[in-house]
Amino acid sequence: MSQPSVLFVCLGNICRSPLAEAALRARAVEAGVAITIDSAGTGDWHVGRPPDPRAQALALAHGIDISSYRARQVTAEDFHRFGHVYALDPQNLKDLHRIEPSHHIADLRLLMDMVPGRKGTAVIDPYYGDEHDFEQAWADVCAAADALVKRFRR
Ligand code: 4NP
Numbered sequence: 165m166s167q168p169s170v171l172f173v174c175l176g177n178i179c180r181s182p183l184a185e186a187a188l189r190a191r192a193v194e195a196g197v198a199i200t201i202d203s204a205g206t207g208d209w210h211v212g213r214p215p216d217p218r219a220q221a222l223a224l225a226h227g228i229d230i231s232s233y234r235a236r237q238v239t240a241e242d243f244h245r246f247g248h249v250y251a252l253d254p255q256n257l258k259d260l261h262r263i264e265p266s267h268h269i270a271d272l273r274l275l276m277d278m279v280p281g282r283k284g285t286a287v288i289d290p291y292y293g294d295e296h297d298f299e300q301a302w303a304d305v306c307a308a309a310d311a312l313v314k315r316f317r318r
Pocket of ligand 1: 174175176177178179180181205209289290291
C-alpha cells in the first residue's frame with residue numbers, strides 16, 4: 165500500500181494549516197509513521213510568503229522550525245494528489261467543496277471531526293487574535309495530529 169498523503173487547508177496558509185503540518189510532521193517522526201504532508205490556503209493573499217511570525221515563534225517554542233514553509237493556494241489538482249484533505253474550519257470545508265472536481269481520490273473532511281468529542285468544530289482562526297488564540301490553535305492541531313498518527317499507524 166502506498167503511504168498516506170495529507171493536505172491541511174485553512175484560509176491564508178500562514179497560521180493554522182502550517183501549524184497542523186508542523187504538528188503532524190513532528191508526531192509522524194516520533195511515531196515512525198511515513199506520511200506525505202502538505203498545507204495550502206483557500207485564499208491567495210499570502211501566496212509565496214512564510215508563515216505568520218507568531219505561528220513561526222509558536223512552532224519554534226515547541227522545537228519545530230517552520231520558517232522554510234511557503235504559502236500556496238489549494239487547487240483542484242490537489243484532490244487528485246492527496247488521499248486526505250482536511251479543512252481547518254467549516255467555511256474552509258465549504259470553499260473546498262466549491263472547487264472539488266467531480267471525480268477524485270481525496271477523502272475531504274473537517275479536521276476536528278478526527279478528534280473524539282470535537283466533531284463539527286473549527287480550529288479557530290487566530291490571525292486577528294492574540295497569543296492565547298495561537299496556543300488554542302496549536303493545542304487543536306496537536307490533538308488532530310495525534311488522532312491522525314493513530315489512524316495511519318493501523
Ligand atoms: P490562516 O489565518 O487561515 O490560519 O492562515 C489567516 C491568515 C490570513 C488571513 C486570515 C486568516 N487574512 O485575512 O489575510
